[in-house]
Amino acid sequence: xxxxxxxxxxxxxxxxxxxxxxxxxxxxxxxxxxxxxxxxxxxxxxxxxxxxxxxxxxxxxxxxxxxxxxxxxxxxxxxxxxxxxxxxxxxxxxxxxxxxxxxxxxxxxxxxxxxxxxxxxxxxxxxxxxxxxxxxxxxxx
Numbered sequence: 613x614x615x616x617x618x619x620x621x622x623x624x625x626x627x628x629x630x631x632x633x634x635x636x637x638x639x640x641x642x643x644x645x646x647x648x649x650x651x652x653x654x655x656x657x658x659x660x661x662x663x664x665x666x667x668x669x670x671x672x673x674x675x676x677x678x679x680x681x682x683x684x685x686x687x688x689x690x691x692x693x694x695x696x697x698x699x700x701x702x703x704x705x706x707x708x709x710x711x712x713x714x715x716x717x718x719x720x721x722x723x724x725x726x727x728x729x730x731x732x733x734x735x736x737x738x739x740x741x742x743x744x745x746x747x748x749x750x751x752x753x
Contacts, residue, residue: 646694647717654734655679656687660710661725661735662742663697667709669747676741 650656658677662668674684688708691697696718700707711718729735 647696647715647721650691650694650696651721653687655683656691657725657728658734658738659684659687659691659708660696660722661729662738663708663710664722664725665739665742667700667707668742669705669707671705672742672745672747673708675745676738 651660655677659673662673662676670681670684670688673688674681677684688697688699692699692708696711697708698711700709710722725735729739
């Protein structure tokens with residue numbers, strides 16, 4: 613009986629379309645589409661790859677990504693609005709990290725991103741540049 617209730621709750625996350633296909637609407641209160649919208653941009657993937665290593669200040673992300681502060685901030689804002697990352701202010705610094713309670717879709721995609729980081733040059737280069745920086749004074753508690 614309890615498995616039937618669990619199945620009904622699970623199916624509530626799906627939307628039946630006119631062509632007979634089920635589409636997942638949300639998981640854990642987060643629209644599934646919003647996760648994939650966040651993942652469809654290379655800069656946002658690079659940011660998530662960096663944050664997968666630990667919390668990071670905007671200034672270091674800007675340096676590692678070799679992108680202007682405005683561009684990095686816009687992507688961070690987008691990721692934050694969609695619940696994939698969180699921000700904490702420390703004096704003059706904004707420290708970003710992956711969400712404390714990410715949905716399982718994001719977690720699975722971050723695992724794929726780790727695999728991709730081994731294959732794609734830009735992800736490897738970002739991680740090399742990050743390792744050369746001393747982020748401990750700003751990014752760790």
